[in-house]
Amino acid sequence: MYAIGFDLGGTKCATGVIDGKANVVEENVYATPSSWDEAKVLFTDIVNQYQSNYEIEGIGFGIPGLIGTNGYAYYSPNFQSLNVGVDVIGELKEKIDLPIVIDNDNNCSGYAEANFGSAVGKRVVVSVGLGTGIGGALVIDGKVFRGAHGFAGDFGHATIDIDGPLCACSKRGCFEALASGSALGRIGREYAQRGQGQSLVDLAGSIEDIVGKHVGASAQAGNQDAIAVIDEYAHNISLGLSSLTESLDPDIIVLAGGVVELGDVLYSPLMKHFEADTQGDKNRPRPEIALAKFGEKAGLVGAGTMALSI
């Protein structure tokens, strides 16, 4: 039993063959096509290629942006030719005679973690990806909760600080602007501008070049300024996670993205803040905070396994 998964990113399109136990048995990466018409040609070629080697039962697409429950893509900042509202499933079915599912890429990742990854056996699962932006998903009883139209789970644009930094969406102080992987670098640069991050400047070469990995490396080496940067960053993450906990009462929150590789240097201040920020923390079961199992492959695995579930 095999399915093909696609994970369409801003610069690359990961694709692969996934089996019923969520193993990626073959994987290939292509440059993201420049238009939807080009994408249809590429997708059809890839499907034909895989079909000649595997018994394929379905195809799943993970696409960033607003993906409707009706199979349409309405908005994708990384793949703008979808922004006119494209009937992705309908158009692909004209070329490919297999069951096709499509969902937001973060929903695919959450589905993979809930059913095959770090949250197996948990009933109410929140997944939060701390990457360039913040994506999320809510998975209940193994199924993605998609809201009325398919757009639920976009936690990144909840306002955490009305006077906070400008977000890519043009609002201020979104969870994403404060706690994405990119935000760690920004906080580091702000410390350095105030003269509090010389070790970061030494590592990066200049204030402008400080990014999250410099903060992480410096904090892991024990530098107090970098540890203070991480503490502020961890508090920002905690504010988002505590709001999600209060709204959704999850069993588990799965964190993904490059910054989780910082390990204890991030995890320990995060848990300290999370205890303080969550209302009634001492009087309620606290959700487990776990790290994602599938890493970069979560979207691909989720898209493929979702296709096998229909």
Ligand SMILES: [Zn+2]
């Ligand atoms: Zn925003």
